[in-house]
Structures are given as C-alpha cells and as structure tokens.
Amino acid sequence: MSGRHGIPKSRWLPAYVTVYLAFLYLPILLLPIFSFNNAATTTFPLAGFTTKWYASLWHNTALLEAARNSMIVGISVAILSTVLGICAARAITRYRFRGQRAATGLIMAPLFLPEIIFAVSLLMIILQLGVELSLVTVILGQVIFCLPYAMSVLISGFGGFDRSLEEASLDLGETAIGTFRRVTLPVVAPALVSSLLVSFTVSLDEFILAFFLSGTEPTLPVYIWGQLRFAAKLPGVLALGSVMILISILLLTLSEIIRRRAEHRLRAQGALNA
Amino acid sequence: MAVLSGIEVEQRPAHPRKNRVRWTASDEASGLALISPTLLYAVALLFLPILIVVAYSFWTQDYLTIDRTFTLQNYQTALGEPIYQDLLVRSLVISLVVSVVTVTVSYPIAWFISFHGGAHKNLWLFLITVPCWTSYLLRVMSWKVILGYGGVMNTGLLSIGIIDKPLTSLLYNSNAVVITLVHSWAAFAILPIFVSLEKVDRSLIEAAHDLGDNKLMSFLRVTLPLSLPGVISAFLIVMIPTVGDYVTPKLVGGKDGVMIATAIQAQFGKGANWPLGAALSVTTMVIVSAAAGIAVLALKLLVRMAK
Numbered sequence: 001m002s003g004r005h006g007i008p009k010s011r012w013l014p015a016y017v018t019v020y021l022a023f024l025y026l027p028i029l030l031l032p033i034f035s036f037n038n039a040a041t042t043t044f045p046l047a048g049f050t051t052k053w054y055a056s057l058w059h060n061t062a063l064l065e066a067a068r069n070s071m072i073v074g075i076s077v078a079i080l081s082t083v084l085g086i087c088a089a090r091a092i093t094r095y096r097f098r099g100q101r102a103a104t105g106l107i108m109a110p111l112f113l114p115e116i117i118f119a120v121s122l123l124m125i126i127l128q129l130g131v132e133l134s135l136v137t138v139i140l141g142q143v144i145f146c147l148p149y150a151m152s153v154l155i156s157g158f159g160g161f162d163r164s165l166e167e168a169s170l171d172l173g174e175t176a177i178g179t180f181r182r183v184t185l186p187v188v189a190p191a192l193v194s195s196l197l198v199s200f201t202v203s204l205d206e207f208i209l210a211f212f213l214s215g216t217e218p219t220l221p222v223y224i225w226g227q228l229r230f231a232a233k234l235p236g237v238l239a240l241g242s243v244m245i246l247i248s249i250l251l252l253t254l255s256e257i258i259r260r261r262a263e264h265r266l267r268a269q270g271a272l273n274a
Numbered sequence: 275m276a277v278l279s280g281i282e283v284e285q286r287p288a289h290p291r292k293n294r295v296r297w298t299a300s301d302e303a304s305g306l307a308l309i310s311p312t313l314l315y316a317v318a319l320l321f322l323p324i325l326i327v328v329a330y331s332f333w334t335q336d337y338l339t340i341d342r343t344f345t346l347q348n349y350q351t352a353l354g355e356p357i358y359q360d361l362l363v364r365s366l367v368i369s370l371v372v373s374v375v376t377v378t379v380s381y382p383i384a385w386f387i388s389f390h391g392g393a394h395k396n397l398w399l400f401l402i403t404v405p406c407w408t409s410y411l412l413r414v415m416s417w418k419v420i421l422g423y424g425g426v427m428n429t430g431l432l433s434i435g436i437i438d439k440p441l442t443s444l445l446y447n448s449n450a451v452v453i454t455l456v457h458s459w460a461a462f463a464i465l466p467i468f469v470s471l472e473k474v475d476r477s478l479i480e481a482a483h484d485l486g487d488n489k490l491m492s493f494l495r496v497t498l499p500l501s502l503p504g505v506i507s508a509f510l511i512v513m514i515p516t517v518g519d520y521v522t523p524k525l526v527g528g529k530d531g532v533m534i535a536t537a538i539q540a541q542f543g544k545g546a547n548w549p550l551g552a553a554l555s556v557t558t559m560v561i562v563s564a565a566a567g568i569a570v571l572a573l574k575l576l577v578r579m580a581k
Binding site for chain 1: 301302303304305306308309310311312313315316317319320321322323324326327330379382383386390396400401402404405407408409410411412413415416417419420422424425426457460510511514515516517518519520521525535538539542548551552555558559562
C-alpha cells in the first residue's frame, strides 16, 4: 500500500495514533467527569450528577483571593514577556549581529533547565537582596519562564514578514515610528495577541516558581497544592481544576485561530504579489 | 504553527547581509540595541542567579550567616552521602527512562503527522499539544486519581472483574512517576521531531524505494538519520528538565519515587542549608548534562550502525 509521495502507509499507525490520543486526553477528561460526580471519592461507577462542587467555589474566599492573584500575575507576565519577546524576536529576525546565537540561547535556556534550579536560584538572589517575596517576585520569575514560549510565537510571526514593505514605506517618506505603526504592526498583530494568550496560559498554570516565590500570596496552582493534603477538599479542587483546564483550552484555541487566520492572509498576499 | 518550533530558530539563516558596508555596522548596532532589554533581563534574572548558585556551592552555612571561604565540602556531602547518591542515581535513571520512552512512543506520532497529516497538519499538532498546555499540577493530580488504591484504574478493573482486590502496585513508585512524566512531556518530544521530519526531502525516500530498499531499510537509512537533529532536541528537552522534577515524585512517587528536587527544596526550607542546596543543584546539572551528552553520542553511533 502506498500513500502520497510513495511513502508507505501502514495499517497499524492510525490505531496507534488513536490509542496515543486517548492516553493524552484521558487524564484531562477525568477531572471534569468527577467534578460533576455526587460523591467525595473518585471511584467508578459514578454516583450521580451534581453541580454542588462548582457552587461551593463561589463561597470560598481563599480561592477567590488566589484567583485574583493569578489574574494579576497572568496579565502582568503576559504583557511583560510579550514586550520583551517583541524586542528580542524583532532583533533576531530583522538584524544580524555578533553574539546573536549566545543571546538567543540564554533567552531560550529555561526550556532546557530543570525548573527547580532556576526557581531556587531566583529565590536565593531575591532573599539575598533583601526583597520581600510577593506577587511581584512571582511575576519577575515567570517572565523568564514564559519568554521562550512568547519568543517562539513571535519569531514565527515575524519570520514571514516581508522587509521590503517597510523599506518601501520608509522610501516613500514615512517616519520609522509611522512605518512601525502603519506597516509593521498590522502584519505582526496576530503574533502579538497569540503571544499574550500563550504567556497568560503558561503563567496561569505555572506552579514551581509561584510555589517558591509567592510568599503569603498564593496563585491558583499554589492554592490547589495546599488543598491536596485534605481528601475531603478533593471534589472542590476537581471543579476548580476543570474550570482552569477549560480556560486554558479556550485561550489556546483562540490563539491558534488568530495565528492561523493571519498565516492564511499572509499566504494569500504572497500569492497575489507573485 | 508549532509554538515550540522556534527552538530550531538558530539553524535558520538570518536575513542575507546587505552589501553596503555602512549599513552592516548599523545593522549590528540596531540589533544589539533592540535585543538589549530582553538580554539584560535574562542576564539579571537567569544568568546572574545561576552564577550565585555556583558561588554558594563553594561556601558554607554557619548557622544564620554564610562563611565565604572556598570549600569543596558541600560537594563531598552531595556526592558522598548515600542518601544523595541514591537520589541522584534514581533521578538520573528516571529521567533517562522517561526521555527514551517519550521519544520512542512520540516518534511514530510525529511521523504520522508529517507524512500523513495532509492538509490538517496544524490541526493535528494543535490536538497533540493542547493537553500539554493545561496545568501540569492538575495532570499529575489526575494520574493520582487514576492510579490510586480506590482510583479509576482499580475500581474500573474490579467492576469488570479482571481483578478481585485493588492493586497496590500502581501508585507511589517509580513506575507511576515514569508514566506521569511521559504523559507530561509528550508534546515537547513530538514538536522537534516533527519539525525535523518536515525538512526531510521526500524524493530521497522515494529514491531509496526505487533502488530496492524496503520500508524498514529506507526508514533506517534515510528518514531516521535525517531526522536525528529533532530526535536529539526532543531527547534533551525531555531529559534535562525531568531530572529536577518536583511535583510528580511528591504526588505519585511515594517513598520509592523520591527524586533529587525534594532534597534540593528541603535545603531552602526549614533546615536551611543554602550552600548544600546549591551544590546539589550544580551536581545535578553537571551529571545530567554529562549523561545526556553520552546518550546523544550513543544515539548517533547507533543510527550510524543501523545505516
């Protein structure tokens, strides 16, 4: 049997892909299933449908406080990593300079480091400087962690950018700022939005740095970690977890749609110019 | 699409240099100026802190103060104490097993998407990556729910009559840690492999077939060697971070699944001994880098032999 390009297509591969997807999704689907289960334990068969665990979330002030902290951290981290990511991604895709590889390597390094090691190193430098642990320290740390993700999104967004458009704009008398606002920005805007959404999602779900650097103000994952010791709290945690998973999936889907539409538009433009 | 495909960015050639000499100089300056805020941030909050860790690892904790005379005593403790030796060895073995398993089970998926994804490659990649973007802590918790004594796996197997009493061997051991970590890192392995498979010239595979290679031979002699850079990236991006994983061993590892991160964390908690914590961190990084380097060499050698 032969597929396109004469690449052999095997019969077992689609079955394998199905099993693999089930393995990937099963743990994520289990949380919502049990969050509607009318029992405090996570066993089959299910005990009936209830929304009481979700209702209980609204009256939990500690949880609402943690949610507020997560929002503050998430929004700040998203903005900071995207702004810093824009500088670096633009420098890398637009210019060529000595030390480029080393600089890129350093910014991308958190992807290749055990998180606990830079969490501990940040904790040491922060306490050493006599700075109090707070949401600010969480934000500072998470930006380092989110930068590689923001950069990846932005680099692929900027990479397809046609430089001659900017040159044409400058040649026709537009200022550098005007060119950025009227030519560059509209083309790269989808990548910016994507980067904001991805960074926010990564920050929302990040645990280790928040755990080490948050002091007395927990974010949602740190709050959940504290609840895990109590078996009775499990259903509430499952409901909260389901909400968080839903938010993450929605944000990522949104980011993907924005990016793909931009890609299609760029491709269509390219075809037109050719 | 692949969010992580940017990892490969260094291999992409930058814009062709313009011939005008004056502009080259200015290009360099502009590039450096533009990257400097990000670079300074990374130097201040990533590079310097790591240097501090290295410095601390050569100092000693003297009750509440730090004695800054150079000493190797922390390393003697880190490498000599049986408890740290055990934790280091176990962490290393677990991360090695996790990365080998993850890369092996993920390769066919990357291959499938690259060669048979057709017009829906992006959709496939998105489907595969979504679970990995949801909260890591929640996914580990979910595995605890699945593998626990009164958990999904046990109660499920009981109710369909495969077992007659709950299995205790599912949770709180290294196997549970490995399963959970493989699940967590799947997308990180698939993306780099996919990116490198996309670059494989399809006509080379056709040529191999035309010249009489069967499926297996053309895979071993053409596809696998050409996708090796992706396999190596995938291997490193899984192995190095997992060695220091904290949440998974804590939640599903039990006594037999404790890893080095727990010992590192302990040095920054109540029984504070920062220099020892620093030495453990440095030791872990050095050992895992060396092990990863050896593994990559072995992999290259294996692939060359298979050719």
